[in-house]
Amino acid sequence: MTSRSWWLAAVAASVAACSGDDGGTAADAGPPDARIVNGCPALEEPQAAPGDAIDGDTYVTFAMGFFSQHCIRCHSSTLAGADRNGAPAGYNWDVEATMRMHLAEIRNAVGVANFMPFSGPQPTCAERQRLVRWIDADAP
Numbered sequence: 001m002t003s004r005s006w007w008l009a010a011v012a013a014s015v016a017a018c019s020g021d022d023g024g025t026a027a028d029a030g031p032p033d034a035r036i037v038n039g040c041p042a043l044e045e046p047q048a049a050p051g052d053a054i055d056g057d058t059y060v061t062f063a064m065g066f067f068s069q070h071c072i073r074c075h076s077s078t079l080a081g082a083d084r085n086g087a088p089a090g091y092n093w094d095v096e097a098t099m100r101m102h103l104a105e106i107r108n109a110v111g112v113a114n115f116m117p118f119s120g121p122q123p124t125c126a127e128r129q130r131l132v133r134w135i136d137a138d139a140p
Contacts, residue, residue, distance in 0.1 A: 038114040040125035047133035054137045063134055067093040070117050100139060107135045
């Protein structure tokens with residue numbers, strides 16, 4: 001495979017992984033050499049620098065809603081035992097201070113390995129990238 005055909009195949013895979021009904025675009029797909037994991041790019045590289053404005057995203061304006069929609073059905077201080085669906089005790093994303101202690105793990109699970117959440121509704125590739133960008137900007 002020539003380098004040009006490899007590059008075109010990588011771009012096509014990235015676009016296919018982040019387009020369709022999730023609202024993703026080629027811009028959401030990341031660089032053409034990005035690894036695709038579970039349908040979205042593995043966002044291994046920083047998506048923002050600490051202190052970046054990131055379009056005004058803050059815990060209150062973005063992250064709290066993301067966690068409410070995608071995470072606290074398992075990662076909640078109000079759940080115990082089997083109701084946590086395997087989420088470890090103490091990993092409660094409805095408690096802001098606890099969530100902030102685990103940002104590196106959350107970044108990996110949601111934006112690099114792309115295995116969380118285990119069940120739907122799933123965040124889009126663009127939503128995953130936005131959360132990673134928020135974390136990379138020091139989670140304002």
